[in-house]
Amino acid sequence: MMRILLFFLMMVPLPLLAKEEVVLGLSQDNVAITARFDGSEILIFGAVKREHRIPEEPLDVIIAIAGPSEPAKLRRKDRKFGIWVNAASVDIISAPTFYAVATSRPLETVLHPFEDLRYGISIERSIRATITPGMTENAKDFTEALLRIRQAEGSYQLLEGAVNVDQQTLFRTSISLPSNLTEGTYRTRIYLTRAGEVVSHFETPINVSKVGLERFLYNLAQEHAALYGLMSLALAVFAGWLASAIFRLIRLG
Amino acid sequence: MQIYLPIAEISVNAFLLLGLGGIVGVLSGIFGVGGGFLITPLLFFVGIPPAVAVATSANQIVASSVSGLFAHLRRKNVDMKMGWVLLAGGLVGSAFGVGIFNYLKSMGQVDLLVRLCYVLFLGVIGSLMLFESLRALRRNKLAGGVVIKKRSRNWVHTAPLKARFRTSGLYISVIPPLLVGFCVGMLAAVMGVGGGFIMVPAMIYILGMPTRVVIGTSLFQIIFVAAFTTLLHAITNHTVDLPLALFLLVGGVLGAQIGTRIGVKLKAEQLRVLLALLVMAVCVKIALELLIEPSELYTVASRAGAK
Numbered sequence: 001m002m003r004i005l006l007f008f009l010m011m012v013p014l015p016l017l018a019k020e021e022v023v024l025g026l027s028q029d030n031v032a033i034t035a036r037f038d039g040s041e042i043l044i045f046g047a048v049k050r051e052h053r054i055p056e057e058p059l060d061v062i063i064a065i066a067g068p069s070e071p072a073k074l075r076r077k078d079r080k081f082g083i084w085v086n087a088a089s090v091d092i093i094s095a096p097t098f099y100a101v102a103t104s105r106p107l108e109t110v111l112h113p114f115e116d117l118r119y120g121i122s123i124e125r126s127i128r129a130t131i132t133p134g135m136t137e138n139a140k141d142f143t144e145a146l147l148r149i150r151q152a153e154g155s156y157q158l159l160e161g162a163v164n165v166d167q168q169t170l171f172r173t174s175i176s177l178p179s180n181l182t183e184g185t186y187r188t189r190i191y192l193t194r195a196g197e198v199v200s201h202f203e204t205p206i207n208v209s210k211v212g213l214e215r216f217l218y219n220l221a222q223e224h225a226a227l228y229g230l231m232s233l234a235l236a237v238f239a240g241w242l243a244s245a246i247f248r249l250i251r252l253g
Numbered sequence: 254m255q256i257y258l259p260i261a262e263i264s265v266n267a268f269l270l271l272g273l274g275g276i277v278g279v280l281s282g283i284f285g286v287g288g289g290f291l292i293t294p295l296l297f298f299v300g301i302p303p304a305v306a307v308a309t310s311a312n313q314i315v316a317s318s319v320s321g322l323f324a325h326l327r328r329k330n331v332d333m334k335m336g337w338v339l340l341a342g343g344l345v346g347s348a349f350g351v352g353i354f355n356y357l358k359s360m361g362q363v364d365l366l367v368r369l370c371y372v373l374f375l376g377v378i379g380s381l382m383l384f385e386s387l388r389a390l391r392r393n394k395l396a397g398g399v400v401i402k403k404r405s406r407n408w409v410h411t412a413p414l415k416a417r418f419r420t421s422g423l424y425i426s427v428i429p430p431l432l433v434g435f436c437v438g439m440l441a442a443v444m445g446v447g448g449g450f451i452m453v454p455a456m457i458y459i460l461g462m463p464t465r466v467v468i469g470t471s472l473f474q475i476i477f478v479a480a481f482t483t484l485l486h487a488i489t490n491h492t493v494d495l496p497l498a499l500f501l502l503v504g505g506v507l508g509a510q511i512g513t514r515i516g517v518k519l520k521a522e523q524l525r526v527l528l529a530l531l532v533m534a535v536c537v538k539i540a541l542e543l544l545i546e547p548s549e550l551y552t553v554a555s556r557a558g559a560k
Contacts, residue, residue, distance in 0.1 A: 035496070038255040038264045077550045083543040085365045086552070145551035179257065179264030180300075214259040221260055221491045229487025232312045232495055233480050236502055240319025243506030248327070 020050045020059075022190050022202035031177065031186075031208040039179040042206065044102075045172035048192060057194040059168040060103065060110035064121055064191075065175055065206070067098030068184030074142045090142040095127040097182040099150075102159040102173045112196035119198060121191065123147060123156050154178045183209050260494035261305045267500055269299065274313065274504025281317045281449075281505070282324070282512020283519070284468065284528045289314050289479070290371070290450055290535055292501070301497065308486030308493045309501070314479040316502035317509040318472045324513040325469030332420035332466050336473040338427050339452070342434025343478055349435075350442025351485070357443075368539055370444050375536035378454050379529050385458075386525035393522060421462045421470075433459055434474070441478055449475050450532055457525075464521035 027043035044063055072095050078087035101123060103110050116122050127143055150156040155178060163173040186206040192199050210218055221228045254267045273295050277288035289310055296306035325331050357366055417424050433455045441448030449471050456467045487493040516524060 033257055035257055036255065037257040072553055075552050077547055077552075079546070083365075084545075084547060085543075142551065145549075146553060149549065149551065149553055179255070180262055182262065210259060214257060217495055218259045221487070221493065221495075225488045225491055226484075228491075228495075229484045229493060232487060232493050232498055233315060233483055235495070235499065236312050236316035236480075236483075237319050239499075239502045239506050240316045240321075240509075241323060243320045243510055244323035247324075247510040 019052060020048050020192055020200045022192060022200060023047045023049050024190060024202055024204060026188070026204070026206065027174075029204070029206050031181070031206060033181065033183070033208065033210040033214055035213055037179060037214075040177045040181075041174055042177060043172065043174045044188070044190075045170075046190065048169050048171070048200075054168050055194065059165060060105055060193045061163045061165055061171045062104075062107070062110060062121060062191040062193060063102045063163060063173055063175070064187075064189045065098070065100045066096045066126060066187045066189075067208075068182055068186075069094040069096045069126075070182070071095075072146065074146055076142070076145070090139060092127060092143070092146065095146060098155050098177065098186065099123050099126055100157040100159065100175045102157075102162040102175060104161065104163040104165045104171070106160045107158065110193050110196065111191075111198075115193070115196060115198050119189075119191065119201070121189075123151075123158060153180075155180075177208075181208050256496060256500070258301075258305075258494050258497045260492060261301045261309075261497055263300055263302075265299060265301070265497075270497065270500035271504040273299070274317075274501035275508040276504075277313075277501075278317045278320075278505035278508020278510075279512040279515070280508075280531065281314075281472075282321045282509040282514075283516040284449070284453065284512075284524065284531070288317065288449075288505075290375070290444075294535075294538075301494075302492075304486075304490055304492045305494050305497070308483065308490060309497050311479045311482040311486060312493055312498040313501040313505050315476055315483060316498075317505035318476045318479065320506040320509040321513055322469060322472045322476065324510060325472060328469075328517075329420070330466055331469035331473050332418055332462070333473070334416070335418045335421055335423075335430060335460075335462070335466075336470045338416075338430045339434035339437075339456075339470070339474045340477050342431040343438035343441075343448075343474060344481065346435035346438025346440075347442040347478060347481060348438075350439035353439070354443050367444055368543060370440070372536055372540045372543070374440065374444075374451060375532050375539070378451060379532035379536055381458075382454055382525055383529035383533065386522050386529060389522045390526065418462075421460075421466050423460070423462065425460065430460060438478060442482070448478060450528075453528070464524065468516065 024044070024046040026045075028040075031040050031042075042065075048059065072092045073089060074092060075086040075089040077084045079085075080087065101107065101121065107122060111121060116125055120126060124143070124147065127146065147156060151158075157175070159173070159175070162175075163171055165171045184207075186208055187203065188206055189201060189203045191201045209215070217228075220231075255264045256267045257264045273292065277292045277295070280291065281288040292310040292313060293306050296310060297303060301309075322331065415424060416427050433452070437448040437452045437455060440451055452471045452474065453467055456462045456471065457464060462470070483493060519527070
C-alpha cells in the first residue's frame with residue numbers, strides 16, 4: 001500500500017499556486033472481467049497534502065467515477081386503442097454507462113451549483129446537456145426517467161456521506177461496480193471543497209477490460225463472425241447428439 | 254455460481270440458466286416445439302439484452318431439437334420426405350420473412366407488431382387446438398377408446414403433383430406442404446422463433462399427418478430453420494453468446510431426452526390439450542402486458558446490440 005501511495009505521490013505535479021493537493025491510492029486501477037466476474041469493489045483512499053495550517057472551514061471530499069459514455073434512446077409508452085405501445089422517443093447523444101458520486105456530506109451542502117456547472121460533477125450534469133434539440137418540451141421527463149432507471153439497476157449511484165474524512169487530511173471510500181460493466185476507461189475524479197467551493201481536484205483512470213476466455217470469445221464474435229456462428233452451431237449439434245447417445249446408453253445399460 | 258457472459262455483458266447464475274434450458278428442453282421433447290416462444294421471454298426476464306436473447310435461443314433450439322430428433326429417429330417417427338418438402342418451403346418463407354421484418358423495422362413499431370403477431374397466432378391456434386382435442390378426448394371416452402377416423406378429402410388430396418409420404422401414410426399433393434412450410438417460415442422469421450408451435454398444428458389439421466409422426470418431422474425442420482437464423486444473427490449482429498448457449502443447451506438437451514420419454518407415455522389427445530394450454534398461457538401473458546399499464550413507462554435502449 002505504501003508503495004502505491006509513494007508512486008502516486010511522485011506522479012502528482014506541483015502546481016505553483018495550489019495550497020492543498022490530493023495524494024491518492026486505489027485498491028486497483030485495473031478491473032479484469034473474467035468468466036467468474038461478478039462486480040467489483042474499488043477502495044479509494046488518499047490524503048490531503050498542504051504546507052500551511054488547516055483552514056477554519058471544514059474540508060469536504062467528492063469522488064466521482066464515470067464509465068464510458070454511449071448514445072441512448074429513450075422511449076415512452078402511451079395508451080393507444082386500449083394497448084400500451086411505444087409512442088414518444090428521445091435520442092440522448094451521450095450518457096455515461098456507469099456513474100457513481102460519493103461525498104462526505106449531502107451533495108448540495110458540499111458543492112455550490114455554480115461549481116457543479118463548472119466541473120460537471122452531479123449525475124444530472126453528466127447527461128442533461130447532451131439531448132438532441134427539438135424535443136425540449138418534455139425532455140426533462142425523459143432524462144429523469146433515464147436517471148431513475150439507471151439508478152434502480154445500480155448503474156448510477158449517489159452515495160452521500162459515504163466518504164470518511166479524518167482530521168481534514170485522510171479520506172477513504174469504497175464504490176461497488178456492478179457486473180454489467182461496459183469496457184473502457186473509468187474516469188475517477190476527486191474534488192476537495194470548502195464551503196461549496198472546489199479548492200483542489202485530481203483525476204486518474206481505472207481501466208475495465210475483458211481478459212482470457214471472455215476476451216477471446218468477444219473478439220472472435222466480432223472479427224470472425226461466420227466462424228463463430230459455425231462454431232456455435234457445431235457445439236449445439238454435438239451437444240444434442242451427445243445427450244441423445246448418453247441417454248440411449250443409460251437406457252440400454 | 255455466477256458466470257460472466259462476454260456478449261451479453263452481464264453476470265448471471267449458472268444454475269438458473271441450466272434450469273431455464275432444462276424446462277424448455279422438457280417441453281421441446283414432449284411437444285416437438287423448439288421452445289423459442291418460451292425461452293426468449295424467459296431470457297428477457299433474467300436481464301439478457303433482447304438481441305442477444307433472440308440470437309442465442311435460436312442456437313439453443315438447434316441443440317435441443319437435434320437431441321429430440323435422434324430419439325424420434327430411433328422410433329422411426331420422422332417423415333424425412335415430408336421434412337425436406339416443408340423445409341424447402343420454409344427456407345424460402347424465412348428469407349421472405351426477414352425482408353418483411355426489415356421493412357417493418359424501418360417503419361418503427363416492429364416490437365408491437367411482433368407482440369400482436371404472438372397474441373393473434375398463439376390465441377387462434379391455442380383455442381382451436383384446445384377445443385378440438387377436448388372434443389376428441391370426450392369422444393374417445395364415449396366410444397370406449399375406439400376411434401373411427403373419418404378421412405376427409407379436400408384440396409390437399411385433389412391438387413396436382415401428388416406424392417406418397419410413406420411414414421405419414423399419406424398420398425397428397427406436394428403443394429400444400431410447400432405452402433405450409435413457406436407460411437411457417439415467414440411467420441417464424443418475423444416472430445423470431447423456430448415456428449414449431451405453428452408447424453405442429455398445421456401438420457395435424459391441414460396436412461392430416463398422424464400426431465406420432467408430426468413431432469419428429471417438425472423437429473427435423475426446425476433444426477435447419479434455427480441454424481439458419483443463428484448464422485444470420487452471428488454474422489450480421491454479433492449477438493450469439495456462446496457461454497450462455499452452452500449453459501442453456503446442457504440443460505436443454507438433458508430436458509429434451511426426459512421430455513421425449515414423457516411424450517411417448519401420453520396419449521396424442523392429452524398431448525394436444527397440454528400444448529394448447531401452454532400456447533394459450535403464453536398468449537394471455539403477452540396480451541396482459543399490452544393491456545395493463547406498465548409500472549415504468551420509459552425504456553432505455555443503449556447498447557449497440559439492444560437496438
